[in-house]
Amino acid sequence: MDCRPRHAEGSRVKTEIHVRDLKAYFGTLEALHGINMDIDHGGVTAIIGPSGCGKSTFVRCLNRMHETIPGATVKGNVRVGDIDIYGNGTPAVEVRRRIGMVFQKPNPFPTMSIYDNVAAGLKLNGVRNRKRLDEVVERSLKMAALWDEVKDVMKKKSGASLSGGQQQRVCIARALAVEPEVILMDEPASALDPISTSKIEELIYQLKENYTVVIVTHNMQQAARVSSYTGFFLLGDLVEFDKTEKIFTNPSDKRTEDYITGRFG
Amino acid sequence: MRTRFQEGLDELKDKLLRMGGLAERSVEQAIAAYRQHDAKFCEDVFQTEHAINVAEREIDELALDLLAMQQPMASDLRFILAVIKINGDLERVGDQAVNIVQRVLDELESPVGEMPADIPRMGTLAAGMIREALEAFIHADADLAQRVLLRDNDVDRMKREVELAMVRQMQRAPEYIQPALDTLLIARNLERMADHATNIAEDVIFWVRGFDIRHHAAEE
Numbered sequence: 502m503d504c505r506p507r508h509a510e511g512s513r514v515k516t517e518i519h520v521r522d523l524k525a526y527f528g529t530l531e532a533l534h535g536i537n538m539d540i541d542h543g544g545v546t547a548i549i550g551p552s553g554c555g556k557s558t559f560v561r562c563l564n565r566m567h568e569t570i571p572g573a574t575v576k577g578n579v580r581v582g583d584i585d586i587y588g589n590g591t592p593a594v595e596v597r598r599r600i601g602m603v604f605q606k607p608n609p610f611p612t613m614s615i616y617d618n619v620a621a622g623l624k625l626n627g628v629r630n631r632k633r634l635d636e637v638v639e640r641s642l643k644m645a646a647l648w649d650e651v652k653d654v655m656k657k658k659s660g661a662s663l664s665g666g667q668q669q670r671v672c673i674a675r676a677l678a679v680e681p682e683v684i685l686m687d688e689p690a691s692a693l694d695p696i697s698t699s700k701i702e703e704l705i706y707q708l709k710e711n712y713t714v715v716i717v718t719h720n721m722q723q724a725a726r727v728s729s730y731t732g733f734f735l736l737g738d739l740v741e742f743d744k745t746e747k748i749f750t751n752p753s754d755k756r757t758e759d760y761i762t763g764r765f766g
Numbered sequence: 767m768r769t770r771f772q773e774g775l776d777e778l779k780d781k782l783l784r785m786g787g788l789a790e791r792s793v794e795q796a797i798a799a800y801r802q803h804d805a806k807f808c809e810d811v812f813q814t815e816h817a818i819n820v821a822e823r824e825i826d827e828l829a830l831d832l833l834a835m836q837q838p839m840a841s842d843l844r845f846i847l848a849v850i851k852i853n854g855d856l857e858r859v860g861d862q863a864v865n866i867v868q869r870v871l872d873e874l875e876s877p878v879g880e881m882p883a884d885i886p887r888m889g890t891l892a893a894g895m896i897r898e899a900l901e902a903f904i905h906a907d908a909d910l911a912q913r914v915l916l917r918d919n920d921v922d923r924m925k926r927e928v929e930l931a932m933v934r935q936m937q938r939a940p941e942y943i944q945p946a947l948d949t950l951l952i953a954r955n956l957e958r959m960a961d962h963a964t965n966i967a968e969d970v971i972f973w974v975r976g977f978d979i980r981h982h983a984a985e986e
Contacts, residue, residue: 721839750839750840750844750976751840751841751844751976751977758840761839761840762838762840762842763768763771764768
């Protein structure tokens with residue numbers, strides 16, 4: 502399967518993420534207390550931590566989704582590749598095109614066909630050329646490991662008619678179609694059965710070759726299986742950020758140890 | 767707090783300590799058999815070895831269950847891995863004890879007399895290393911485990927001394943060849959026991975400190 506984004510066909514884009522003193526607020530409540538993190542290009546970074554630790558808020562700050570919540574604000578600096586995403590003059594829409602997101606609950610557009618779901622982002626960006634749309638949809642569905650299952654029905658069947666696992670792969674294909682450099686995933690498999698989960702995990706594993714993937718997960722085994730780096734968040738702070746094998750076999754911070762061994766609280 | 771998991775870990779530790787007790791006993795019985803030339807002690811070693819084999823299977827089963835059902839992480843994962851490896855080492859200690867008493871039984875059939883080798887002292891040293899390695903395991907004491915490692919050299923040196931002495935015996939008269947060979951093999955069994963104690967100590971250090979010191983891995 503060709504998992505390379507089109508931008509990888511020519512010169513390889515190096516998309517690193519540098520987060521400096523990132524603070525996120527819900528009204529006056531500070532949910533993230535000044536996060537600093539450097540995420541390398543390529544590979545999968547997992548974000549783990551108990552409920553309410555700020556992990557979802559953190560990834561939502563990486564593509565300016567946090568500010569879509571009424572009263573939510575962000576301070577600090579996030580640089581993704583060559584763009585300063587909170588810098589003056591960077592449109593949020595452009596940020597979100599370059600930094601795609603997949604959510605916990607699969608959310609295909611229910612009235613659209615599978616094809617139109619995947620093509621939606623391109624159409625929104627003004628692409629009308631049929632041949633180009635066909636190419637992108639096919640490539641995206643292949644990257645999302647869904648092409649063989651839906652190629653004969655993708656123009657007739659709606660996205661909502663698929664199984665949960667297939668719907669999530671449609672959402673991943675939709676995110677890939679606009680050729681992002683970074684893919685953020687917020688609990689992408691938590692609503693799926695083990696077989697669909699393993700397909701998504703396999704897909705994440707393949708995507709890491711060419712995309713920078715950041716995944717939030719409650720499932721520590723999943724973090725251990727798919728990621729090469731893991732960050733542990735607690736009460737709005739990044740407690741530890743290291744190679745995944747180090748975090749899960751010999752973490753440096755006792756709070757990380759207590760959390761991953763289930764002795765937390 | 768994962769109560770059921772913690773109970774499983776505690777049970778695993780208890781079982782391993784009981785197994786350690788059996789392994790220690792088998793060494794003492796083997797030394798007593800050698801010292802007293804008594805078939806009764808040899809029989810004791812065979813029985814203890816059987817108990818060790820049963821315990822080994824139980825520990826492996828419980829460790830496998832915990833790995834499969836509880837998905838342990840970090841120090842818990844290292845603990846279970848260490849237990850599985852220590853379990854294997856203790857079982858091999860039991861095998862070495864059996865090898866020793868087999869030599870003793872052979873010798874009972876055609877006694878030639880004492881060989882000039884301090885096998886009991888070597889046995890006491892090896893048994894002491896096993897005991898201390900298990901102490902280190904009980905108390906998660908990596909410093910004590912480190913001290914066990916140093917003592918392996920003493921046992922190695924004693925084995926080399928026995929080798930030289932037995933070669934001299936063999937050169938002295940043909941009838942000494944068989945008993946000298948038996949003694950040499952017993953010394954090798956004891957030296958292997960000390961090696962198993964060393965492995966156990968290394969596993970304790972891995973569990974407690976989180977890094978592998980085997981084969982000078984830490985220096986690489």
